[in-house]
Amino acid sequence: MRTFLSKFCALFTRLHSSEEEFETHLALLTDGFVAQGMAPEEAAHAARRQFGNAGLHQQNLRDQSGFLLLSHLWRDLRYAVRGLLRNPGFAVTAIVTLALGMGANVAVFALIDAVLLRSLPVADSQRLYFVDYAGATGLGIAPPYPFLERMQREAHSLESVAAYSGQAQLKIRPESSANFETANGARVSGSYYQVLGLRPALGRLLTARDELLRPAVAVVSYDYWQTRYAGSPAVLGNSFTLDGTSFTIVGVAPKGFSGLQPGHRDDITIPITTMNLGPHDGAGMLVDHNSPWFQAIGRLAPGVSPSKARSEIDTLFQSYMTAFPVSAEARRDQFNHIELVSAAQGLDGLRRQYARPLQALMAVVALVLLIACANITNLLLARATRREREFAVRIALGAGRRRLLHQLLAETVLLFFVGAAASLAVAFAVVRLLLRFFSVGPQPIQLSLHFDGPLLGFAVALPLLATLVSGAAPILHVLRTDPHSAMKEGSRMSESRSRMSLGRSLIVLQVALSLILLVGASLFLRSLRNLRNVDPGFSPSQVALMQIHLLESSYPESAARLAAWDRILAVARATPGVQSAALSAATPFDTSGRHAGFIVPGYHATSDADSLINLDHVSEDYFKTLNTPLLRGRNLSASDVDSAPHVAVLNQTAARHYFPDRDPIGVEIHINDAAYRIVGVVQDIHQSDLREPATPFIFLPVRQPYDRNFRLTLLVRTTLNPTALAATLTRQIHTVVEGSLVMQPITLSEQMDESIVNERLISTLVGIFSILALMLSAIGLYGVIAYTVARRTPEFAVRLAIGALPQQVIGSVLMGTLRLLVLGLVLGVPASILLARAAQSLFYEVTATDLSAQLVAATVLSAVSLVASLLPAFRISRIDPASALRAE
């Protein structure tokens, strides 16, 4: 330690003192010799001899005083940089290969970090849990609100517990503006921020007293504050109108926190008691004993274990269920007991959706990196072999092997870190691209990436690991160089067996890995094509969708709303280019779901789920706009108004399921307590998932609504560009209907595409990566073959000189390539089958054992390998035996 410190200090001080000391020493020696009788000049020489080589002593002093390793490292680095600049082809190839391979890995890991690994930015997230009911069918959400109130009073194992209901589309009118706009909202208990342990960035956060709504207050998120209020402190005290009530903004949530749902941002957070502000679909939810509709998040009291808390809350739950019983089936399947689910990472919707695709992606980019590393190793090996002579000379001149090793390490590390720096740029671009992919549509996924913790560690560890893996073999090879044999003339004739077989095994590995990736890409593309070919039951193209909200403040009466909807339909149908227009509460693939109790006379429900049916309210021409054929009876029409008999239309699955042996037409059924008569049966429409078969559906007329219809979607089939038309229509709707909000339009095909965004994403990325892998393998193969030919040129020259035909020599080289290719395929095909089977759940209607994908991939690989080896092979035919031998 002492030595270290003094060496460290010596870095900054100079060693002029030693010169003076030496001079004194020499002078004293000289004086001594003079005293013995030597002549002054002779004495000086004798003194020098006695002292030894002053320069060498100075050097030793310097070595002793400084950090030897550090100065050598600096020297090695400068030498390495010069070496790379002298070989730009090698340097550029290596760096680009590394940048692409590592960049892809860092990008995918960044996504994995953001989606799967990140914890909520709250205090001590490990102590947070969601309280969910659970039963035979799995986990649910929080038990009804009265139970939450009971927990708040009686559950002592929880320090505090709060309700959270997110993803509300709030239609607000800020005080400064005359128009309404939408914001993402969350309704929470007053104790919400206390449970999370957050402190405000500005102002204050919600408290329990705010639940009284006297006055009504709100907290905005940091990002919303920055974008909507320009980060101005004047946001405090600003107000907006929501549901006829004026809310004052009292605070800004801390930076980096955007709610409990990863991928979604809560712009405005308001107290949960706002559910009572009427007229509203939500009134009464706070006292409803039976309906679950929110998440409950609680913080464990200090010293309490999760299992202890669970059993205490479960006891409360059991007594609650006794007081407010449900059917025995529901009790068993859903409301059986309480589970505590860790809330450290928030709600898991995003994770569940993307976990498997992201893991598959990680595997893919890891394979690409392996291929890239194999290429680098081969490049380094070739380079090391070319420098054999240089190393041999240096070793013979006395350079320690350790010095050479240091220098090689410096070169390799430099290469990899330059590659790593380049890869960060690649990663950045790739991540931006991926995020853009996710952020389209009305429900964009907003991820925030943080470059710290696991991500930083990964970005640093990856180049190091890659360096070790790729650089080890070439360095080891150089270390084993025997100076004598390397310097002998004609040494290039001999082939070092071990070195070549490493290069060749790497090629075999690359071929196998490329095959796996190509097969994967082909299977994913086929899945995507199969999905796209599924008949959804309607024609998705040329249909524009616009979701329209009628504001409750403007249309409190049902009759006024119906009149407004009529005006909207009329103006839509009058617009040139519109073939048909209709209204509907839900559209295919809009991710909404609405079901209600369904009672059919003469049919006995087999389970609770069996007595529910999916519900939609549609206007006339809905099925015409979608191009869904009517199978029986009649369609809904404009004359199905409230005063007329209430009618309904079933889809084919519902008809077959509930009326297996009779005609549903004319039968009166009940939606809960409302009676409707079936008048028609339409073909099935895939509503939410192309993979699953259609579910039973009932369509009620929009003018005989079961639900209050404040929000409907206008569908328009057109011959023009749907997106352009939607813009025109939006303007016209605003003119005929005031107090309305028209959401961002989308086409039906785009909406459908969003439901398969996973498959599209994976297919695109795996496709790109497999092409990249193919290119890298081709480059690698070309490099190895070219190198082999160059090294064996003397041998080929001899063979040509004694009469072999060029074709024979070329043929022998190509045979070598063929052997590598076959070995690679033999390795790759079984591996690809195994992996395909492991990833089965990501495919659609593609069997893992169908070998056509492997066949196509093998053909592509063979063709590419052939082309890659042709150019070096042709060089053989250009060998002039005489001059080649002479050069040796």
Place this chain on the structure above:
Amino acid sequence: MGADKSEVLQGTLDMMILKTLHVLGPLHGFGIARRIEQVSEDVLTLNEGTVYTSLLRLQQQGWIESEWGASENNRRAKYYSITHGRDGNSLR
């Protein structure tokens, strides 16, 4: 091979320097070299300068300390002495 031998030599030289300073008190490099030459039977012949590397190392390790002073021929010379407190331990 080569490395080991020089390390042993270094160690021996360090010991001899410490012994010299212990017996003779503060001394400059020339004086130390003279004394070692006397008692060690020509270990240092023709390479006296190596004593300075040892002196630096001993300084870095804290065994000795140095101070500028005047030599016999009135030139500046660094005088080395065993660090106060280390005296008893160093030569066991």
